[in-house]
Amino acid sequence: MTTQTPAQQPETSREDGSFLRWWKQSSRLRFFLVFSILVLTAWEWLCSVTGVRPYIFPAPSQVFKELINDPQWLAAHTAYSVSATLIAFAISVVLGLILSVGIVYSRLLDRTLFTTLVATNAIPKVAIAPLFVLWIGTDIESKVLIAVLVSIFPMVVDSVVGLRSVDPGMLDLARTYRGTALQMFWKIRFPNALPSIFAGMKVAISLSLVGTIVGEFVGSNWGLGFVILQSQGQYNTPRVFAAILVLSILGTLMFQIVDMIERRAMPWHVSHRNRHDED
């Protein structure tokens, strides 16, 4: 039986190429790539067979051509949207955390602020976006403000839930150490809330991008939202598709970055315990 052990070694260990090893290990990515290529091929083929006009529904090759047509121009607009999104996200996280701590510790804030937030959230942001453009102009501030309005709500709701869901027994334990309220917050309540806070952050990063695009739709000379509207006005549908593609990549990337930070910040957490086997 002992002679069998070397034979059972995975063959990848013999491979020298790190790319090959990575390729074999990242099954999720591999699956996605193969799947994408299949879909794109089918799409390209359908477009050429049916002869559908590009301004109605462009083929992948046309979208790609538009993508590399003027990379600097597209990159500048992308950078604008990314800046607005990240600024809004940062404000949502910081402000959201401060507000949720206030809501958790103060009954008054809970009854006033929290209720106001819920009511505010019920308003469709697209409906009030024109007002912000009217009040603070078409510069980046109005996009940031709309994006914050959209993304702060999940941040606050999730953080409040997290900060509240601390085991009373843990607080009892800390009380027997004669801990101060500040110690209890930093050593118990806050780390205990981290999983919920990160859940809120993941929703907030996606919604920040949505809010930014909404802001750009309503009034802007910059950003991917502007690119989409302008190109649509010119019947340049391939460019609309190109902008949407960039948006979807951006959204995925930003979500993944938050997810990565989450893993680094909470190696102990349930949701990460067995993931490394799968990726």
Added chain:
Amino acid sequence: MRAETSMSGASGTIMAAEQPVHVKLRGVYKTYNSKRGDIHALDNINLDIREGEFLSLLGPSGCGKSTLLRCLAGLEKISGGGVQVHGKDIDGPPENMGIVFQRDMLLDWRTVLENVLLPLEFRRLPKQEYIEPALKLLETFGLRRSADRYPWELSGGMRQRAAICRALLDDPSLLLMDEPFGALDAITRDNLNIELQRIWTQTNKTILFITHSINEAILLSSRVAVMARDPGRIEEIVEIDLPRPRTLAMRESPDFIRYSAHVRAIFERLGTFIG
């Protein structure tokens, strides 16, 4: 009979009755307000816990044994009477006290070692000086190799051991244990009972131990305070005069069975049936 020296005479342990009082409860009274009216949780509790004594509170659920422990730990205010530790009325949790709950209360985001060191952080003591003692303590509980693991990687018994280490780190003279082994399987529980006895005989700590297992109470305790409910009160205090160190096999001895029959009879008289 009370003045007899115990069987573990080598260390010269004297029976509890000769030791000074560590914790004194006088006329302790506790009521809760609830929608259905006041709940009378504790009624006129008088109890002296002597230094180095292992005293168990034994009773059915709802008899107020946990409430009594929480009052003593300073986690709840008493409605009347007094709690004194070393002759002084307590205001909040007493110094030099360790506590173990039924659930281990380990913090998920800290390793075992970091969890054990938690009390020092709250008390603003130098952590570096305690790392060695903490590792030694983990060693005696068979957790040395798990020091850098997270709680979720440990079994229930190991987790509770870590919680006990956390309570023992600062070498408290008083250890409060609220059904510490209640959630564990029978075999783990037996092992931990023996380990706890060893710690107690080696360190001479005063231990207040809550359980609803008659066998566990008799196996470990110098005295067992049998509690009754509605209102929560101490019905009888039974002195357990079995030789030490006690072994699991002793549970089948005639003396042990005599004690358990006696305790069972108290519950039957009260109309409480208990495992």
